[in-house]
Amino acid sequence: MEMMVAEERSEEGIEIGAGMGVKIETPVIVLNEKAYAESMGEKGFELAEMCEEVAVEKGVNIAICPQQVELALIASMVNIPCFAQHVDAVEPGSHTGFITLESVKEAGAKGSLVNHSEHRLKIAEIDFIIKKAVSLNLLTIVCTNNVAVSKAVAELKPYAIAVEPPELIGTGRAVSKVDPGIIENTVKEVKQVDEGSIVLCGAGVTNGEDVRAAIELGADGVLLASGVVKAEDPRAALLDLVSGL
Numbered sequence: 194m195e196m197m198v199a200e201e202r203s204e205e206g207i208e209i210g211a212g213m214g215v216k217i218e219t220p221v222i223v224l225n226e227k228a229y230a231e232s233m234g235e236k237g238f239e240l241a242e243m244c245e246e247v248a249v250e251k252g253v254n255i256a257i258c259p260q261q262v263e264l265a266l267i268a269s270m271v272n273i274p275c276f277a278q279h280v281d282a283v284e285p286g287s288h289t290g291f292i293t294l295e296s297v298k299e300a301g302a303k304g305s306l307v308n309h310s311e312h313r314l315k316i317a318e319i320d321f322i323i324k325k326a327v328s329l330n331l332l333t334i335v336c337t338n339n340v341a342v343s344k345a346v347a348e349l350k351p352y353a354i355a356v357e358p359p360e361l362i363g364t365g366r367a368v369s370k371v372d373p374g375i376i377e378n379t380v381k382e383v384k385q386v387d388e389g390s391i392v393l394c395g396a397g398v399t400n401g402e403d404v405r406a407a408i409e410l411g412a413d414g415v416l417l418a419s420g421v422v423k424a425e426d427p428r429a430a431l432l433d434l435v436s437g438l
């Protein structure tokens with residue numbers, strides 16, 4: 194399949210800011226496909242296409258983080274924003290198996306998750322990635338685990354911060370219900386540092402009520418995985434989730 198460069202495609206849900214490069218519309222649901230068997234290969238494509246269909250049908254903003262090996266193909270297949278799940282703090286060159294921001298750009302992605310709790314980085318690496326992403330007009334969603342880390346990361350000026358208490362990930366116990374303070378305080382601290390930063394939250398978010406609660410607490414959207422990827426009926430699960438936007 195001919196690789197289409199992102200800029201050649203008209204993008205749904207992507208607004209080209211004046212001189213600001215791309216950005217994502219909010220409130221937004223970002224689906225992280227992780228490395229689940231349920232999101233590998235063809236199943237990953239189906240999930241991405243389903244996200245695009247629901248986004249168009251319901252007029253809501255959904256972005257997706259495909260499995261890394263399918264990023265380029267899925268980014269060329271759908272018109273919703275695609276993000277890498279991870280990038281490495283390296284320049285192009287002899288770095289076997291590493292993922293550069295340049296390759297993510299060439300794949301047609303809008304940016305990348307950074308420092309996910311399942312793929313932590315050093316602060317210097319996060320700083321390198323954020324700076325290089327800006328130079329490449331890519332968006333960074335930097336994952337954090339609490340308010341203090343979110344505040345520190347905000348000083349590096351990422352495009353977005355996604356606060357996720359690791360102990361709630363995959364539990365179905367939503368951060369917006371179990372620990373609303375982490376969302377409220379992260380929003381407050383991050384926006385004090387950088388009013389323009391987007392704040393997402395995640396971990397255990399599985400239904401529309403969890404999403405609604407997160408937004409009422411000040412979040413610009415949610416980052417989630419198992420509530421859709423591992424659902425009996427992923428489309429029904431996603432439709433429930435978007436009802437909270």
Ligand code: G3P
Pocket residue numbers: 225309357361362363364365395396397398416417418419420
């Ligand atoms: O990247 C989002 C993820 O860590 C949240 O996982 O399964 O609790 O939605 P989950």
